[in-house]
Amino acid sequence: MPESVETVVIGGGQAGLSMSYHLARKGREHVVLERGRVAERWHSERWDSLVFQFPNIMLRLPGQPYAGDQPDSFMDREGVARFVADYSVRIAAPLRCGVNVTSLRQTDQGSFLLQTGQTALEAKNVVVATGPFQLPSIPLCSASLPFSIHQVTANRYTRPSDLPAGNVLVVGSGGSGCQIAEELREAGRKVFYSIRRHRRMPRRYRGHDLIWWLEASGMTDYTSEGMPPEWRNAKAPLMTGVRGGRTVDLRQIAREGITLLGSLLDIVDGRLHFAADLNENLKAGDASFVQFVRTIDAFIEREGMALPPEEAFDPLLRQAPEPLREIDVLDMREAGITAVVWATGYRYDFGWIDCPVFDERGAPKQHRGVTAVPGLYFLGLLRMYKVKSSFLWGVGEDAEYLAEQIAVGRR
């Protein structure tokens, strides 16, 4: 007979632990199963130099407000992993580490059967908290790279010295791509950087960090239904917390020696083909920057906040920048490129769940984490309910809601 538990939480990251906190508060029996260590992805799927992209003040989990004395600094990745691990101890989470759930299905009686290696568990409820970023998503053309080229995804990239000697192509204009490109350039590599549409914001504006503004102005509380149009398909902004945090400016990166390229279209016979959209993409990034600044200015005025204006951004608001050269084809051998870093986003990996709750792209169909299968819940997905649903300091609200659903015996 499999061991029986009322609720199984799968995943021992910030989401699974927040769930555990709220289930414990309601006195609900549960276990948290984690295939590796607590906060495993912060240990093994983030490059060495990564620092948390949110200032320390945002290191908050349910029942644990920020208590340090450096609210404006940025924590390194091992510090973040330690913070989450310490939290698991403080809340005495009923954790079982090294337990990989390999399959999940519903029984004829409506409970759930979870297979974990040699053993099985039966549960009335299951909360899947296995992360918003599960498997790297890479373009199909990656298969056309010459065999001699080393390729690595952002979640497996570690440090510049682990790449073969030579020049590097970085693809992807999210938070990972821009940070890895900068790190490689600083390590003395010649970097080619392919960007698409992106969003960028000032790291600090009128006295506060951008994350502070996003929270204070209510932008991280937007739900998918209540979101303004410009947020609907908005990408995660380019951000860095490295060396105390600074604004990511791709034009500045280009001035410092990185060769910017448009979207990568294809790879044929060792030649990289790019769309002629570099300047369009930069323009869209600038527009998002200006829109953010204007939104915050309007918020400050509405709230009557006495904050001096920020002069430094005036030139960007006034003048159109010089266009950069568009490159449509680059021969990898001639350009000396020996390695490619794919920082092209992530996808879900729920193939091990045999329940009819997924859409055609493999994403769970849910509302606030509740699915159409009674007792099956998700937590920590990207924008699962609000913009902040997958954030360290935001996931607790959804966890509390799900704990209520479980406690009132929705099933």
Ligand SMILES: Cc1cc2nc3c(=O)[nH]c(=O)nc-3n(C[C@H](O)[C@H](O)[C@H](O)COP(=O)(O)OP(=O)(O)OC[C@H]3O[C@@H](n4cnc5c(N)ncnc54)[C@H](O)[C@@H]3O)c2cc1C
């Ligand atoms: C490069 C990068 C930088 C980031 N920076 C920030 C940041 O600065 N601030 C921020 O808020 N967010 C950041 N994020 C997002 C960050 O990944 C998430 O905020 C956070 O890790 C999500 O926590 P989670 O608990 O939902 O998921 P995860 O941390 O992914 O935890 C899920 C856990 O589930 C476990 N697991 C998965 N499948 C199974 C299974 N079948 N059985 C058992 N266990 C399983 C995994 O081992 C993992 O430990 C960043 C993401 C990336 C990729």
